[in-house]
Amino acid sequence: MRTKSQNRKIAKAILYVVLLFIAFLMLVPFAWMLSSSLKLDKDVFIVPIQWIPENPQWSNYVKIWTKIPLAKFVLNTAKLTIIVTLLQLFTSSFAAYAFAKLNFRHKNTLFLAYVATIAVPWQVYMVPQFMMMRSFGLNDTHLAIICLQAFSAFGVFMMRQFYQGIPDELCEAARIDGMSEYQIYGRIMLPLSKPALSTLTIFTFVNTWNDFLGPLIYLKTESKKTLQIGLRMFIGQNSSEYGLIMAASVLSLLPVLIVFLSLQKYFVEGIAATGVKG
Template sequence: MKSKRNKEIATKIIVYLILIIMAVLMIIPFLWMISASIKSDREVFKMNPFVFIPEKPKWTNYRDIWTKIPLAVFVRNTVVLTIVVTFLQLLTSSFAAYSFAKLKFKYKKTLFMAYIATIAMPWQVYMVPQFIMLRKMGLNDKLMAMVCLQAFSAFGVFMMKQFYEGIPDELCEAARIDGMSEYGIYFKIMLPLSKPALSTLTIFTFVNTWNDYLGPLIYLRSESKKTIQLGLKMFISQYSSDYGLIMAGSVLSLIPLMVVFLIFQKYFVEGVAATGIKG
């Protein structure tokens, strides 16, 4: 009996050891980023001894980055774009998903197949004709192009549909008998129930839009239209050895993501489980 207990303790120790190593590997690049963001260029790579916070932290990095590149413009563009895309994505895809999950209508299967078929199709396959088309529509170098590109994904519809299918039909039936319209059922019954799924979709959409690089690279050419990702990349290629400033800009670009993630993560695993993204 004793040896079994010892074995259990040994397993526990190994599990914690693996997890701690994992956590360290995950967190080191972030700690390095923060540490380097308050160092001068001479201090960044100093290894013996390595100091996490230098004697004289160079806080000016966080001030200078705003003037070296038009960071405020980039931030504004990215914030506007991300909020509009996330909002449209949540609204239109949960709207469509309600119909696919709870209503009976003609061509339902065909329409849904159109969505499913495109999920496995990488955007990169049709990005070129899409660009030509949007350019024809006069959307080249406009933030609006990015909205059109990202706001109507098949993934969102698919995910929300899976979630709504988990909600019992009786709930809708009862409301219909009470004379509630389909719109009423959607807004008063389904939406309040979809917090886990909507939180999950918010995290995915927000992170993807905020971090997107190739889309903005193709469409947003003038400096006043660029997003944070493009701006940071531009800065890096111009001042590749200004490590302190690059890291300060990187830290700033991560803050909104962390905030959004920490707000919505409460529902996250539950949301993934309920939406059946797991297959």
């Protein structure tokens, strides 16, 4: 008996060592980022690594705002992210209600159009999409990015999946009580679908905030650029300003970190739900 419990203790100990090692691997780049963001460029690569800088250069965090139009980049990104997320939430939950709870002509054909395009990666049609946007005069505008991101088939698909889990009887009862379809959507379905809406919010928020290729193709004027391409541009032009690059990186991570930590539960549940159902 004793050896068995001893074995178990050893196994537990090994487990924790492995875990700490993994956590170390995951966190080291972030720790290094934070620590370097407070250093002078010449001190970044000094060995042994100084994890806590002796002489923290808080000025890096001040300088970066004047070195590049960081405030403008943040503002652009925030604007795009908020508009895209709101549009995505509203239009996909609205459309998903019809697909999940209403019967109408051409329902299957229309839904098939959505399903079929989910299987086509954006990279396959980004070229004709760009040419189309350009012919609309939307090249180098924020509107192009909004149109590109806000009407994804994924959102409709996900919300429909969720609505199908809500019993039809609920809608039937409301119809008998004389509610219109819009009222059923607004007063019954929306409040019930908070978890799905939260998941969609986080996915859209993180994707739009971190999107790179879209803004890279469309946004040419510096004052219109998003945080990601602005940051990348700065890195390309000043690749040896390590301290500033890291300070900007830390700043670009913060919003996502905050959103992620506060809504983490929905994020994990969302992946699990879409993942298991396939």
